[in-house]
Amino acid sequence: GIQVEQSPPDLILQEGANSTLRCNFSDSVNNLQWFHQNPWGQLINLFYIPSGTKQNGRLSATTVATERYSLLYISSSQTTDSGVYFCAVYYNQGGKLIFGQGTELSVKP
Amino acid sequence: GAGVSQSPRYKVTKRGQDVALRCDPISGHVSLYWYRQALGQGPEFLTYFNYEAQQDKSGLPNDRFSAERPEGSISTLTIQRTEQRDSAMYRCASSSGQGVEAFFGQGTRLTVV
Numbered sequence: 001g002i003q004v005e006q007s008p009p010d011l012i013l014q015e016g017a018n019s020t021l022r023c024n025f026s027d028s029v030n031n032l033q034w035f036h037q038n039p040w041g042q043l044i045n046l047f048y049i050p051s052g053t054k055q056n057g058r059l060s061a062t063t064v065a066t067e068r069y070s071l072l073y074i075s076s077s078q079t080t081d082s083g084v085y086f087c088a089v090y091y092n093q094g095g096k097l098i099f100g101q102g103t104e105l106s107v108k109p
Numbered sequence: 110g111a112g113v114s115q116s117p118r119y120k121v122t123k124r125g126q127d128v129a130l131r132c133d134p135i136s137g138h139v140s141l142y143w144y145r146q147a148l149g150q151g152p153e154f155l156t157y158f159n160y161e162a163q164q165d166k167s168g169l170p171n172d173r174f175s176a177e178r179p180e181g182s183i184s185t186l187t188i189q190r191t192e193q194r195d196s197a198m199y200r201c202a203s204s205s206g207q208g209v210e211a212f213f214g215q216g217t218r219l220t221v222v
Contacts, residue, residue, distance in 0.1 A: 030208050031208055031209075031210075033210065033211065035213075041198065041215070041216060041218075042213075042215055042216075043152075043200065043213040043216075045210065045212060045213075048210040086151055086152075088151075088152075090208045095157060095164060095165055095207055095208065096142075096154050096157065096165065096168075097142065097144075097154065097202070097211055098154065099144075099151035099152050099153070100151055101150065101151050102150075102151050
């Protein structure tokens with residue numbers, strides 16, 4: 001089956017710093033989502049981005065489907081950005097969302 | 110409803126008991142998904158439905174796990190004869206169609222003692 005790999009696995013930032021999270025996938029996908037799992041365990045939708053670039057405030061995402069990767073950019077990080085960031089891909093004509101193992105981000109004040 | 114609702118939020122059960130986890134999807138969403146997430150891992154696919162039809166149950170780990178969605182809305186995930194290894198966060202998601210943006214509920218934290 002498809003492999004979804006996220007890097008780095010862990011990241012520690014000082015408040016105000018910028019970061020880039022990467023998601024690589026091993027096969028063609030139909031769609032891709034980025035989620036933030038907050039410290040309370042809730043999965044929050046960030047982006048639904050099969051291709052191209054989207055921005056939402058301090059966050060933006062780019063997916064290059066032909067090269068099988070997606071990037072999540074966080075600018076001017078805040079302590080509330082802490083948590084685990086997951087990418088997930090729809091593959092094989094939709095149906096299943098396959099998740100990566102996540103990037104755990106800790107933003108220090 | 111406004112979002113995906115799961116109940117109970119927390120469930121502690123004794124080994125060998127059966128449990129039923131409920132998911133109420135976003136109103137009008139035809140696709141419904143179940144996932145299981147162990148600590149420190151990403152969510153793993155269990156099964157999904159389009160309307161009342163179970164389209165894929167390849168992720169159910171064994172025959173103690175089953176799911177239904179009889180009227181194409183609320184779904185129940187049932188685990189029979191629970192074992193300690195079943196302890197995890199169980200997540201439900203829904204979407205307006207197959208392969209379209211999915212939204213997750215808050216999950217049910219199951220602990221088998």
